Amino acid sequence: MNLFADIHALVLTALAQMQSDGTLPADLDFSNVAVEPPRDALHGDMATNAAMVLAKAAKMKPRDIADALAIKLTADDRITSADVAGPGFLNLRLAPAVWLSIIPDALQAGNDFGRSQMGGGKKVNVEYVSANPTGPLHVGHTRGAVFGDALASLLDFAGYNVTREYVINDGGSQINTLARSVYLRYLEAHGREVSFPDGVYPGDYLIPVGQALKDKVGDAYIDQPEAVWLEEIRNYATDAMMDLIRADLALLGVKMDRFFSEKSLYSTGKIEACLEMLKKKGLVYQGVLEPPKGKAPDDWESREQTLFKSTDYGDDIDRAVMKSDGSWTYFAPDIAYHYDKLQRGYDELILILGADHSGYVKRMKAIVSALSENTVPLDVKLCQLVKLYKNGQPFKMSKRAGTFVTLKDVVDRVGPDVTRFVMLTRKNDAPLDFDFDKVLDQSKENPVFYVQYANARINSVLRKAKKAGMDVSDATLITADSSHITHDAELAVARKIAEWPRLLELAAKHNEPHRIAFYLYDLASDFHSLWNRGKEETDLRFLQEGEIATSQGKISLIRAVSVVISAGLGILGVTPMEEMR
């Protein structure tokens, strides 16, 4: 199903033959031999770097290897030509029938076309969003949510066993702030006059929470000290905020497999056990930190602390795990949390963070390295900021606390599909401009609509064919005769379709879902190009008057395009549109 993998296997077989007949020496490393689409289509259909990669070890000239390899490869009937070019590239051309064979494959697999076994069922944990449960999600969280969710789907599609996870920071002191803020709203619901000092959350979203609390407990907490209500309201408010956050995520179509409560680590002795274990390894110790390199803070004072030896694993300084009052820092439960993840048997951990957390990457990697003894990789993906615009002008957010642009604001305005696609049209580590007007623009400048429009056009042809009484069911199209598909513009589309399984694996390998968005744009472009050529070259139209077999063959090609668009959008979490009138 992956033509590039097929030809790669063919090249390796040919190289092995060259070894056994003495053309090449016996002990060679083929792991760097690649078969890729060439940058320039004029060079051919596929190119291999085998000759250049092996030249040094084989003590031969690249071109000599390439010449010999070319002879082997052209013996295979899938290869129509193999030309040596440049410093030793071997450019291959494949028989059109080979490319066209991808069409029934795609139609047969449907939305599973491109699904890969690459992951081999390995368990991967993707942690994303993990916003503090103190309010609704805002735009910054939105990008992380979309990225993490699409990445999780991508890995699932690539054959990994994926868990989508959200850790609730419900143990820290910010929850006390939340509880006090809710208490004020509770008093307010009772008709009390209240003011909101600095350091509490003044947002309107807590008003209904205070009201609901009043409905639940009546006047039980009025004029009572914190000792009476703090713990109760902490729990109540955290639950309310998580309901809010789950509802926000649902607006985007994001559904977590697991919500992990940080607080659950506190009462169970898990933190203590985990740190004790590290202490036995000499990785937790009492010590004094050096002042930071470079400019020391004005109020620097050296003090003895309980430290985790993250410098053993590449961090810049060791990190404190306990405060001077004896309570844990945020870092201690984080260590225990990742220990918990590892105990659940994950082969790989992925963590999605906002760019403002870049300073935590080294210590997180240090934790995972230390706890797993370097057996489990952690990949941290940082999502850069989203800059909001409205009609080209920066969208002003009021600095008054509580009036930020929320995820709900964005999704209500442009819809979940547009939000998701646009958020994935940039690499995660590049800043993203999000213009409320431009993302709704219905033109090719807007990749969302360009891709959707291609799919809509294809479905339009299918409808028209059906209306004309033609059988265009997938079952029929799978067996359609594609021998009339000979034009370069048509074969270009078939080649692009054939790239999909390979692209998917590359995107999964590098944890980069944005590659799918760019690929779909390219595929749509090849399709639109073909469509338009049909205006002048009537042979290229998909519906050929009175020639049912030919029409079905051509329609099978574009139906395969539609299949890939659906599969690709499915991974991104975007619903394909069948009609756009």
Next chain:
RNA sequence: GGUCCCAUAGCUCAACUGGAUAGAGCACCUGCCUUCUAAGCAGGGGGUUGCAGGUUCGAGUCCUGCUGGGAUCACCA
């Protein structure tokens, strides 16, 4: 000052992780609507990939040092 990220066409961004003559879109110029959706297509001009070295068959990509921009910087999570 330390650490991390970024710098590619006038603008917004790609470049399959070291491959060939660095590609798209926007903007600009020239064409294409009695046609399966012109919400589109074809063609043209536009580049010392921030600067200086290095590694090798080969560098936008890797290494070193600069310049400029962003983020972050000892018990707040």
